[in-house]
Amino acid sequence: MPAPKPAAGGDGAGGPRRFVLLGAAVVPLVAGLGLLAAGVPAAGDMAFALGTLPVLAALLFDVARAIRQGRFGLDILAALSMTTALAFGEPLAGNVVALMYAGGQQLERFAEGRARREMSALAARAPRTAVRRNGERLDEVPINAIVPGDLILVRHGDTVPVDGRVLEAPAVLDQSSLTGEVRPVRLEAGAEAPSGAVNAGAAFDLVALRPAGESTYAAIVRLVEAAAASRAPMVRLADRYALGFLAFSLALAVGAALAAGDPRRALAVLVVATPCPLILAVPVAIMAGLSRAAKRGVLVKSGGALEKLAQVRALVIDKTGTLTHGVAGLAEVRAAPGFTADMVLRLAASLDQASNHVVAAALVSAARAQGLALSPPAEVSETGGVGISGRVAGHQVAVGGTGYIAARCAGDPASLRHGLEPASAVVAVAVDGSLAGLVVLADGVREDAAKMLAALRAGGVAHVAIASGDRSEAVEALCRRLPVDDWAGDLSAAGKVERVQQAHLLAAHGPAPGGTVMMVGDGVNDAPALAAADVGVALGARGAAASAEVADVVLLVDRLDRLAEAMAIARRALAITRQSVFWGMGLSVAGMIAAALGYLQPVEGALLQEAIDVVVILNALRVLVPGRGEGDG
Structure with a gap:
């Protein structure tokens, strides 16, 4: 007793x-x-x-x-x-x-x-000290003494003390305690390493990005303590x-x-x-x-949230960064006569090295991933959000929207668009006054999105709706590939809240009355809708901190199928x-x-x-x- x-x-x-x-x-x-x-x-x-x-x-x-x-x-x-x-x-x-x-x-x-074993293990493994480089000297200091910019040595077997960026040598990290993934993850130089992961490879240097109290692992420990209480x-x-x-x-x-x-x-x-x-x-x-959900990389903040998670009958889900990868990726390169796809991509990416636009970063990343050697640009002139021009390897190159390029070359970029989805994002490229080609970018559907939605349907979710701030045509194109009942694009944060409220009515009076509404999102603009839902789910592995704080459930691993597992648990x-x-x-x-x-x-x-x-x-x-x-x- x-x-x-x-x-x-x-x-x-x-x-x-x-x-x-x-x-x-x-x-x-x-x-x-x-x-x-x-x-x-x-x-x-x-x-x-x-x-x-x-x-x-x-x-x-x-x-x-x-x-x-x-x-x-x-x-x-x-x-x-x-x-x-x-x-x-x-x-x-x-x-x-x-x-x-x-x-x-x-x-x-x-x-x-x-x-409580799996949950308490997260808190118990929180590091207390870190090895900080001070010139040629190594000092073991309290973790609270670490500030952004400090250079930290992470030895084999050490727990990464703060969020940081891998400096030079690649890092091999065991993230199983954070995400449930059993295989080590290899991070190249420049990649961000989350605090709480364990160094499973050789020692590496880490540049601290955040203080210990603001790092990923500290936030997870706080959430775990709140859930346990x-x-x-x-x-x-x-x-x-x-x-x-x-x-x-x-x-x-x-x-x-x-x-x-x-x-x-x-x-x-x-x-x-x-x-x-x-x-x-x-x-x-x-x-x-x-505890069982935490072991699978899903942090449920309270017992009440666990009960509501078991009763979900309606789902509202964000598109960008949730059902899709959230970053523009290279879909294809269409070269005009006289040019090759590699040449178009190499010249466009070389010029885009001078731009900080998100599309420019996607082109540079895609070219490097294909092993293309990029040249330094010169005489660069950029019109913000429209296009950029300059000299690359002896060629006059222009990269931008179709209107920007049409005004700078002989040729119609629209002639290369045949067969493309109307919502496709394209970057036109001109070289020496001639149309060189189009680079087609797409925010691809996550491989586990359809599997996750099917599993949720099997688990009793009767209504699935997409609520996105992205363009309506892009959302509509996505919906043709996924089993959803309703969708809306061009939504503000308030518009997403309204969609959650509509889902509440469906859950109350639909085919399975008495169920709860779940909202899944990853951005700052999703936070109000997460708070309005019965169960708010944030993608903590890469989402905004505001979403993780307001959500009832946080996915610590970048896998949507774990959400269906959490509901089954x-x-x-x-x-x-x-x-x-x-x-x-x-x-x-x-x-x-x-x-x-x-x-x-x-x-x-x-x-x-x-x-x-x-x-x-x-x-x-x-x-x-x-x-x-x-x-x-």
């Missing part, structure tokens, strides 16, 4: 006191049984009483504190059981209840510790029903005693009355679900919770009735209830074992 949760900042029933109470109950019980066997019953009863009193005193202290805080716990029944046992001359029963109470604390602590609505259910069940138990106990004319009937009912399936199974199963956690409560409460009530009818003696009732406790907790821990629709790591 577990104790009330300790108040914030107090020791409560935690720490060494749990072991002291267990020892205070076990030693006198063993001594008392020995005295009974030796034929000294009076001394044995005294030992049993001594084994009950310390535990009862501690329990009464906790119950009194809870009542002062306005909380009425079901552990009042345990206090009544021990008090009644001593008053009715049943010290053995009282000692057994005390032992089961103290043992229940240890059992609960073990179960919650097992369930949260209480799910199903956990609070026990508090709401505590008084009603207490009244029912007392009425049954008193009624049984009066009907039988035997006060021990009341004691027998009370010792089996504590509904441990409510106060044990629910928090253990919810915490196990949070949530559904299974709630199903196991309800199963534990139904069967556990049913067995408890059956035991109470048997005790009221005289079929169970007080000691037998206590032992029966604790057997139910063990079964219920073990069943709740099944959430940690992968089920259907979940990966195994």
Whole structure:
């Protein structure tokens, strides 16, 4: 029979006191049984009483504190059981209840510790120091002393202390604790390394980008701590029903005693009355679900969010950076007569080295990925957002929109657009006054987008809508490739909120009424819609910090299919919770009735209830074992 949760900042029933109470109950019980066997019953009863009193005193202290805080716990029944046992001359029963109470604390602590393992491991691995380069000297400094721009040496086996950029040598990082990915990731020079990853390769230098308190891992630890401290609505259910069940138990106990004319009937009912399936199974199963999701790279911030995640019936999802990669990638190069695709891309990318436009960066990246040697540009002239011109390797080159290029060359860029989607983004290129070709860019659909949507459909999501700030024609082109029910483009942040509100109406009155609405996004403009949804999901692996802060669920790994896994974990956690409560409460009530009818003696009732406790907790821990629709790591 577990104790009330300790108040914030107090020791409560935690720490060494749990072991002291267990020892205070076990030693006198063993001594008392020995005295009974030796034929000294009076001394044995005294030992049993001594084994009950310390535990009862501690329990009464906790119950009194809870009542002062306005909380009425079901552990009042345990206090009544021990008090009644001593008053009715049943010290053995009282000692057994005390032992089961103290043992229940240890059992609960073990179960919650097992369930929290994956989440607590994240916080436990947070680095405390870092090796900072100071000229030719290496100094080990507290992690809070690191500032942006510091040069950090990350040795083999070290945890990356802060978010930073790999300086020269490539880095091989184990990110399994952050993302659930079991294979190490290779980061080239210039790539950003997230704090919390472990160096699985050779030592490398890292340029700090953020202070420790603002880095990825620190934010994850804060989110984990908040999730671990949260209480799910199903956990609070026990508090709401505590008084009603207490009244029912007392009425049954008193009624049984009066009907039988035997006060021990009341004691027998009370010792089996504590509904441990409510106060044990629910928090253990919810915490196990949070831990299981964290292991798969999905951070669910609270037990309440886990419950809502299991009930999603309508989905609103952003397009750019969520269903697509969020960056323009090279789709194809169409060369005009007299030019080759490599020549067009090489000259355009060489000139674009002088621009900081996002499209220019995409062209430069694509050319380098294909191994093309870029030349330095000269005499560069750029019209912001329109186009750029200059000299490259002896050629006069212009790169920009079709209108910009049409005014600077002989030839019509539109002649090369045949067969392209109207929404395709194209960059026209002119060389020495002639049309050289078109570079077609596309924000490609993520490989796992269709798989994720199909899995969500199979999991009970009845309505899928895309809400995007991108151009409507681009959104429409995407929708022809994915199984969605509705879409809208050119949306502002307020427009996305409106779409979430419309989804609420569909969830309330649609084919599966009573479900919740989930919004998935990654940008700052998605944050209001994430807050408006029942469940906001942010892509924390590469999304905006504002989205991760306001969201209920954060994907720590850049894989959409993990969201479907998280929903499967949530559904299974709630199903196991309800199963534990139904069967556990049913067995408890059956035991109470048997005790009221005289079929169970007080000691037998206590032992029966604790057997139910063990079964219920073990069943709740099944959430940690992968089920259907979940990966195994």
